[in-house]
Amino acid sequence: MRLDQLIKKISNLILIIPLVLIVVSSIMLISREPKKYSNIENRNLKSLPSFSFEDFFQGEYQSDLESAIADQFPLSQTIKKNMLSSENSISYYFSNVVNKIIGCENRYVKFLKNSYVFSCDDYLIRSPLDIEKRKNDLSKTLLPLSKINASTTFLYINSSDSIDFSEEKINDKFYDYIVENYFFENIDELEIKDWDTYKKYYYKTDHHLNHVGIQKAYEKIIRIYDIPSAIQPFKEIEFEVNFDGSRARTESFYLFKENFRVYKYNFFNFDTYINGVLKPYGNYDKYYNFKYDSTVGVNHYGSFYGGDVGELIYDTKRNELKNILIISSSFSNALNPLVANHFNKTFVIDPRHYSRDMNEEFDINNYIIKNEIDEVLIFFDITAILDEKFILEVK
Amino acid sequence: MLFSSLVFIFFYLPLLIFFYYIFKKRSIKNLILLTFSLFFYSWGEPIYLFLMLLSISSNYLIAIFLDKHRSNFNKHMMLLAVAFNVGFLFYFKYFNFFITNINNIFSLKIEFNEVMLPIGISFYTFQILSYVIDVYRKKVEPQKNILNLAMYVSLFPQLIAGPIVRYETVENEIVNRSENLDDFLAGFKRFIIGLGKKVLIANNMALIADTIMSNDISRMSSLWLWIGIVAYSFQIFFDFSGYSDMAIGLGKMFGFNFLENFNYPYIAKNITDFWRRWHISLSTWFRDYLYIPMGGNKVSQFKWYRNIFVVWLITGLWHGASWNFVIWGLYFGTILILEKYFIIKILQLIPNFFSHFYSIILIIIGWVIFRLEDMSLVFTYLKGMFFINKNESLYFYMENLNITNSFIYFIPAIILSTPLIKNIIDKNKENQFFILLYNTSLIFIFLMCIAKLLTSSYNPFIYFRF
Numbered sequence: 001m002r003l004d005q006l007i008k009k010i011s012n013l014i015l016i017i018p019l020v021l022i023v024v025s026s027i028m029l030i031s032r033e034p035k036k037y038s039n040i041e042n043r044n045l046k047s048l049p050s051f052s053f054e055d056f057f058q059g060e061y062q063s064d065l066e067s068a069i070a071d072q073f074p075l076s077q078t079i080k081k082n083m084l085s086s087e088n089s090i091s092y093y094f095s096n097v098v099n100k101i102i103g104c105e106n107r108y109v110k111f112l113k114n115s116y117v118f119s120c121d122d123y124l125i126r127s128p129l130d131i132e133k134r135k136n137d138l139s140k141t142l143l144p145l146s147k148i149n150a151s152t153t154f155l156y157i158n159s160s161d162s163i164d165f166s167e168e169k170i171n172d173k174f175y176d177y178i179v180e181n182y183f184f185e186n187i188d189e190l191e192i193k194d195w196d197t198y199k200k201y202y203y204k205t206d207h208h209l210n211h212v213g214i215q216k217a218y219e220k221i222i223r224i225y226d227i228p229s230a231i232q233p234f235k236e237i238e239f240e241v242n243f244d245g246s247r248a249r250t251e252s253f254y255l256f257k258e259n260f261r262v263y264k265y266n267f268f269n270f271d272t273y274i275n276g277v278l279k280p281y282g283n284y285d286k287y288y289n290f291k292y293d294s295t296v297g298v299n300h301y302g303s304f305y306g307g308d309v310g311e312l313i314y315d316t317k318r319n320e321l322k323n324i325l326i327i328s329s330s331f332s333n334a335l336n337p338l339v340a341n342h343f344n345k346t347f348v349i350d351p352r353h354y355s356r357d358m359n360e361e362f363d364i365n366n367y368i369i370k371n372e373i374d375e376v377l378i379f380f381d382i383t384a385i386l387d388e389k390f391i392l393e394v395k
Numbered sequence: 396m397l398f399s400s401l402v403f404i405f406f407y408l409p410l411l412i413f414f415y416y417i418f419k420k421r422s423i424k425n426l427i428l429l430t431f432s433l434f435f436y437s438w439g440e441p442i443y444l445f446l447m448l449l450s451i452s453s454n455y456l457i458a459i460f461l462d463k464h465r466s467n468f469n470k471h472m473m474l475l476a477v478a479f480n481v482g483f484l485f486y487f488k489y490f491n492f493f494i495t496n497i498n499n500i501f502s503l504k505i506e507f508n509e510v511m512l513p514i515g516i517s518f519y520t521f522q523i524l525s526y527v528i529d530v531y532r533k534k535v536e537p538q539k540n541i542l543n544l545a546m547y548v549s550l551f552p553q554l555i556a557g558p559i560v561r562y563e564t565v566e567n568e569i570v571n572r573s574e575n576l577d578d579f580l581a582g583f584k585r586f587i588i589g590l591g592k593k594v595l596i597a598n599n600m601a602l603i604a605d606t607i608m609s610n611d612i613s614r615m616s617s618l619w620l621w622i623g624i625v626a627y628s629f630q631i632f633f634d635f636s637g638y639s640d641m642a643i644g645l646g647k648m649f650g651f652n653f654l655e656n657f658n659y660p661y662i663a664k665n666i667t668d669f670w671r672r673w674h675i676s677l678s679t680w681f682r683d684y685l686y687i688p689m690g691g692n693k694v695s696q697f698k699w700y701r702n703i704f705v706v707w708l709i710t711g712l713w714h715g716a717s718w719n720f721v722i723w724g725l726y727f728g729t730i731l732i733l734e735k736y737f738i739i740k741i742l743q744l745i746p747n748f749f750s751h752f753y754s755i756i757l758i759i760i761g762w763v764i765f766r767l768e769d770m771s772l773v774f775t776y777l778k779g780m781f782f783i784n785k786n787e788s789l790y791f792y793m794e795n796l797n798i799t800n801s802f803i804y805f806i807p808a809i810i811l812s813t814p815l816i817k818n819i820i821d822k823n824k825e826n827q828f829f830i831l832l833y834n835t836s837l838i839f840i841f842l843m844c845i846a847k848l849l850t851s852s853y854n855p856f857i858y859f860r861f
Binding site: 062095113 | 400401402404405408440576580583794796797800827828834835838842845847848849
């Protein structure tokens with residue numbers, strides 16, 4: 001066979017590769033056990049939908065199937081992660097060049113799809129929401145909360161969604177508006193009044209408060225409840241693993257480096273009940289023994305402190321103390337055991353997940369009576385307040 | 396269903412290839428193509444499948460009737476058939492626009508239920524019209540087998556976004572086509588090229604154009620406005636020509652040879668030349684079924700100009716039921732008249748560079764009208780482009796560095812807008828090493844597209860609107 005003919009055959013054979021890839025991928029998509037969860041995207045993955053004419057005529061089947069293929073495609077997560085990660089890295093390096101030329105002091109720069117950096121610091125943040133456009137949305141969550149039949153305290157978490165760091169006088173306009181327009185017995189904020197404080201209290205690439213921020217929030221709560229002394233950490237532990245926060249994971253951007261650090265406390269002994277079942281919450285001991293997954297993109301916040309659940313109960317079995325109900329998002333996962341030290345029972349409700357996990361609607365006033373709750377603590381940032389999933393029905 | 400969707404690439408296409416090629420009998424192959432094509436259409440909007448079937452069956456009967464009864468009455472019957480098809484299109488595409496304008500002009504409050512636009516109705520109605528008219532003109536024989544006619548109209552590669560394939564082009568291939576591995580692979584290569592144009596270039600250009608145009612245009616600097624509209628110009632070209640490439644390629648994989656729909660329109664020397672290169676199947680359709688029957692240029696000068704205006708008014712309206720499309724059509728109609736009158740004569744006297752520059756500027760202005768439906772925005776945009784302002788340039792840049800990656804796609808967009816690569820391929824088509832390299836690069840493009848499709852949810856085709 002002449003060389004030319006051989007190469008021609010190879011050329012044609014090469015074109016068969018994508019066709020084979022298509023067939024193999026299709027077979028794998030149908031035959032493989034579907035993956036349930038993506039750590040990188042921090043969400044449940046869609047599996048191939050079952051066909052129904054009703055869904056088909058409404059177009060739901062079609063969109064579900066497309067999403068399911070994207071989620072279940074062989075090596076989908078790796079491809080997505082690497083593709084986006086390399087694209088975002090290019091953007092980042094390019095933005096560095098631009099920043100050097102133009103300057104970025106006191107300026108928001110957006111080089112990722114939804115995240116910004118401020119003053120060229122390696123922190124992924126959001127740009128502040130426009131309060132004028134969101135005032136009406138606030139009432140949907142806040143009005144029911146102000147009708148709770150118990151002593152209610154609201155600790156508002158200032159975040160990059162609610163503060164404009166580029167302003168001369170930095171103020172959380174959402175907090176000020178809530179104080180002026182909604183009646184809460186006790187309301188306080190974390191008091192982040194400058195960019196440096198933000199950096200101190202928050203992770204570089206996550207939307208949650210870090211261990212320093214949580215300690216600060218906890219001390220605020222202790223002062224609000226007139227509790228004489230807050231427990232103090234006896235040690236700061238730094239794990240030799242990069243903390244890839246939610247923003248890094250959702251944007252697939254892993255260039256900002258920060259080791260995962262936590263405070264170690266001597267907690268009072270307590271039992272934890274997750275959705276009614278007695279079992280430990282979080283993986284403190286595993287981490288303290290350095291037994292953790294160090295893969296890029298692991299959610300160490302959720303893994304160490306514990307994930308989001310509908311109902312979490314801490315029972316210190318000290319009947320002489322009060323019972324407290326914390327209504328919060330994942331922001332409180334790190335805070336809960338600290339608060340629990342000062343109460344008999346600490347009930348933590350995440351309104352997003354309660355009905356899913358407990359198979360009943362959450363009726364807060366009934367819950368307060370049933371569990372003899374003395375204090376209610378609301379621990380929300382602005383994104384939770386504006387999220388319809390956090391709206392409580394108060395009867 | 397979109398060609399650039401994972402469902403199409405990983406389920407629809409392999410299943411169709413499997414079922415199509417396991418049978419040898421032509422009638423069964425056609426039946427499989429018809430079934431898959433109807434499924435393809437119903438994937439997007441199942442309810443409108445019945446509408447298309449109604450249109451096919453009525454026109455099937457009309458064509459048989461036109462063929463059997465050749466008399467003076469026949470012309471009236473043909474006009475009735477045209478009125479039926481145009482009326483059909485008018486109701487679904489222009490009814491809302493018509494009533495809204497009647498209400499606005501005469502200050503009326505006629506209440507009406509909004510009519511939804513079925514996908515691809517403009518394309519398949521024009522195909523059916525060409526079939527009925529060609530039967531009347533005795534250019535083609537009426538299709539006696541309704542399944543074959545249904546397959547021609549609903550043939551999935553060209554069904555929802557063109558090119559407008561005339562019946563005469565595929566009349567013979569419906570029953571007498573041959574498939575072979577070389578054509579199949581050539582078609583698959585063309586499909587990959589189209590997929591790459593759409594997923595890699597058009598979608599990235601769309602990201603730039605949409606980011607810029609969704610901002611407050613009045614505050615944008617001239618530089619950004621130019622970048623935005625140039626990106627849109629590339630987006631619409633690579634979006635539509637990519638779709639046509641995929642359609643032509645898919646047709647070839649199943650033994651059909653569709654005509655080309657684009658011929659490097661952005662290298663046109665004048666607007667007349669541009670419209671010979673852009674959406675060729677549409678412009679030739681209007682030429683053969685509207686412009687020439689009206690007399691074309693074989694009439695008085697006044698009627699000639701009138702004919703051009705009418706054709707371009709309807710060309711504009713064909714693109715959408717909105718005034719900006721009407722103005723866009725008339726804009727090109729006016730330029731074409733001026734070119735015939737004197738501009739082309741001047742362009743022939745000056746260096747080529749200036750005639751290209753002249754064309755591209757007018758094309759870009761046309762895209763501003765096409766993209767921005769609100770005419771006040773069109774004027775603001777054009778004013779911003781041509782009267783230099785430095786507003787908010789820095790602020791906008793810092794806020795949108797995330798589109799930086801997409802800028803790199805300007806390079807292939809510029810290169811692929813010219814016949815440079817095609818010329819290189821043509822020169823080296825006997826060089827097997829080159830072909831090997833070329834095929835390997837196509838595989839790389841295919842893999843890139845799949846990776847992009849997995850990571851991106853932004854995937855609409857612009858021409859589905861029409």
